[in-house]
Amino acid sequence: MNPVEIKKDIYWVGGIDWDLRNFHGYSTERGSTYNAYLIVDDHITLVDTVKHYLFDEMLERICKVIDPAKIKYIISNHVEMDHSGSIPFLLERCPGATVITSPNGEKGLKMHYGPNMPLKVVNNGDELKIGKRSLKFVLMPMVHWPDSMATYIPEEKILLPNDAFGQHIASSERFDDEFPWEILKHEAAKYYANIVLPYGRQVNKALEAVKAIPVDIIGPSHGLILRSKISDMIKLYGDWANNVTARKAIVVYDTMWNSTKKIALAIHEAFLDSGINARLLNLETNHISDIMTEMLYAEYIAVGSPTLNNGLLPAVSAFLTYMKGLAPKNRKALAFGSYGWGGQSVDEIDKVLNDCGFQMLDKIKLQYVPLEGVLNDMKNKLKEVLK
Ligand code: FEO
Numbered sequence: 001m002n003p004v005e006i007k008k009d010i011y012w013v014g015g016i017d018w019d020l021r022n023f024h025g026y027s028t029e030r031g032s033t034y035n036a037y038l039i040v041d042d043h044i045t046l047v048d049t050v051k052h053y054l055f056d057e058m059l060e061r062i063c064k065v066i067d068p069a070k071i072k073y074i075i076s077n078h079v080e081m082d083h084s085g086s087i088p089f090l091l092e093r094c095p096g097a098t099v100i101t102s103p104n105g106e107k108g109l110k111m112h113y114g115p116n117m118p119l120k121v122v123n124n125g126d127e128l129k130i131g132k133r134s135l136k137f138v139l140m141p142m143v144h145w146p147d148s149m150a151t152y153i154p155e156e157k158i159l160l161p162n163d164a165f166g167q168h169i170a171s172s173e174r175f176d177d178e179f180p181w182e183i184l185k186h187e188a189a190k191y192y193a194n195i196v197l198p199y200g201r202q203v204n205k206a207l208e209a210v211k212a213i214p215v216d217i218i219g220p221s222h223g224l225i226l227r228s229k230i231s232d233m234i235k236l237y238g239d240w241a242n243n244v245t246a247r248k249a250i251v252v253y254d255t256m257w258n259s260t261k262k263i264a265l266a267i268h269e270a271f272l273d274s275g276i277n278a279r280l281l282n283l284e285t286n287h288i289s290d291i292m293t294e295m296l297y298a299e300y301i302a303v304g305s306p307t308l309n310n311g312l313l314p315a316v317s318a319f320l321t322y323m324k325g326l327a328p329k330n331r332k333a334l335a336f337g338s339y340g341w342g343g344q345s346v347d348e349i350d351k352v353l354n355d356c357g358f359q360m361l362d363k364i365k366l367q368y369v370p371l372e373g374v375l376n377d378m379k380n381k382l383k384e385v386l387k
Pocket of ligand 1: 078080145
C-alpha cells in the first residue's frame with residue numbers, strides 16, 4: 001500500500017498490523033496500525049515510527065516520497081515500543097537525524113536504546129521551525145506514559161497526539177469518513193477503557209489544550225485519522241474521562257455447577273425489572289477487555305464467583321485484578337456467589353470492589369444450589385435497593 005497524503009506534503013507512512021490479536025492482554029480482534037507521519041518541508045520530519053517488525057513496511061512508504069537519508073528530525077511523541085521501536089533502524093538510514101522528545105522521553109529512550117541516540121529535548125509549548133511550517137509540542141504526561149506528548153502543526157491545523165484518540169483497527173481506509181463510525185466509536189471506546197481509563201484527570205487537561213487550538217485533522221498513532229468526527233470524539237473523551245455512565249448494569253461472573261449462574265440470572269432480572277439496561281457477561285465466553293468496554297458506560301457492576309479452595313475462580317480473580325488496575329470510578333457495585341461451606345469468594349470480591357471506591361449495594365452469598373423461592377426473595381430485596 002502506498003503512502004497516503006493527508007494534506008499537501010504531509011503523508012501517512014505507518015504500518016498496518018493485520019494479524020495483531022493481543023496487545024498485552026487486550027484482545028485486538030480487528031488488528032491495529034502504528035501511524036507515522038512524514039512532513040516534507042525544508043527540514044524533513046517524521047513524527048513517530050512503528051513496531052520493530054513493521055520497519056520495512058514503513059521504510060518502503062517513506063522511500064516512495066523521499067530518500068530517507070534526507071530526514072532531519074524524528075519526533076518521538078511516546079517511548080512505548082509500538083511507536084519508538086523502529087527509531088534505531090531508521091537512524092541507520094538517516095545518520096544525520098536528531099530525535100526530538102520530551103524530558104521524560106529522553107530518559108525513556110536512553111533506557112530502551114542506550115545513551116547514544118542523538119536527542120534534543122523539548123518542553124511544553126516549545127516550537128521547532130522546519131521550513132514554512134512549525135511544530136509545536138504539547139506535553140501530555142500519562143496519556144499514556146509519563147513521556148507522552150502531542151505534536152501540533154499550526155499552519156495546517158493538524159494535531160498528532162499519539163495514543164490519545166486511538167483505536168486498534170487495521171484497515172485499508174485511513175480516514176474516519178471512509179470507515180463505519182459505529183465500529184470506529186466502539187474501538188475507540190475499547191481503547192479508552194483498556195488503555196486510557198486510569199488517566200481521566202490528565203485526559204481532561206489534554207482536552208483543554210486541544211479545545212484551545214484550531215484543529216482540522218487529528219492523526220492518532222493507532223487506527224483511523226479523524227477529520228469528520230473530531231467534535232464527536234472530543235465529546236466522547238470528555239464523557240469517558242469524567243466517568244459519565246448510562247443507566248446500565250453489567251453482571252460479570254464465572255460458575256462451577258451453575259449455582260452462581262442462577263444468582264447472576266436473578267440479579268440480571270432484578271436490574272431489568274428496575275428499568276436498568278443490563279448485560280450478563282460470563283467470563284468463560286467474554287474477554288476481560290470487552291467487559292471493560294461494557295463497563296465504560298455502566299453505572300452498576302455485579303461480580304460473582306463461587307468459592308473454590310477458599311478463594312475465587314481464577315477467571316474472576318484475573319478480571320478483578322485487571323479492572324482494579326484500570327481504576328474506573330463512580331460505580332455502584334455488589335458481590336455475589338454460591339458456596340458449599342467456606343464462602344470466602346464473596347468477601348474477596350466485596351473487598352476489591354470496596355477498594356475501588358465503589359458505592360456498595362449488597363453482598364449476596366447463597367449456599368449450595370439456591371432454590372427458586374430463595375432466588376425470588378433475593379431478587380425482590382435487590383429491587384428494593386435499586387429503587
Ligand atoms: Fe500505542 Fe502507549 O503506545
